[in-house]
Amino acid sequence: MTHAPIAVALDAPDLETAARWADLVTPHVSTVKVGLELYLRYGPDVIASVRGASGVQVFLDLKLHDIPNTVAGAARAVGRLRPAFLTVHAAGGPAMIRAAVEAAPHTKIAAVTVLTSLSESDLAAIGMAGPAGDAVRRLAALSVEAGATALVCSPHEVAALRAEVGPDITLITPGVRPAGSDTQDQARVATPEQALADGADLLVIGRPITGSPDPGAAAAAIAATLRRTTP
């Protein structure tokens, strides 16, 4: 059975829970994602714990955002753990993105464009020129120019970005919710089927899977809907 192009966000309060979720979902998905909550609590050891025996691909989501020299040092430090992806904020600018790319040559640097939790009115409040689609395209173009080989955007922008950046850039979409499920703190959302049909390569899904009483079954169910979407 092929693994669905899903990165399960292991946003757990403790390592035991994260490792259990990882064990349950890895038969069904390609990737597990370690974010700030786990990494700040447990540090590098968390990567080996969630990779487990399966050797599943690990996405390290630290959303680095600092001056280029500091980001280079941070990317070098975690690049040794060989995550498949490492996130940086595209708003850190081209020199920062390039510094991360050069410091972690074995990892795909994924530039986060506009957080999926932000609405048009949030963009206005922080003084970012919108609409969101335009901001995402602007940030994506400068990220790719700076050497990023992956981009994080919402499912709303993925079709336009695919047309803009071509087939070789990995497009990653959080803000994914199965039809009828709670959007929680996400603002720009779509279903897994829609995100995939619009050109996403990897769907980041957390609580719809990990909040389920049976995360393995939830991951398998979403994976099955994606198999029906793929031509």
Ligand SMILES: O=C(O)c1cc(=O)[nH]c(=O)n1[C@@H]1O[C@H](COP(=O)(O)O)[C@@H](O)[C@H]1O
């Ligand atoms: O970089 C990310 O993964 C990310 C970027 C973004 O714009 N929005 C976003 O939700 N994420 C992450 O994707 C995951 C979404 O989780 P759920 O909302 O529970 O599906 C969380 O771990 C977020 O940190």
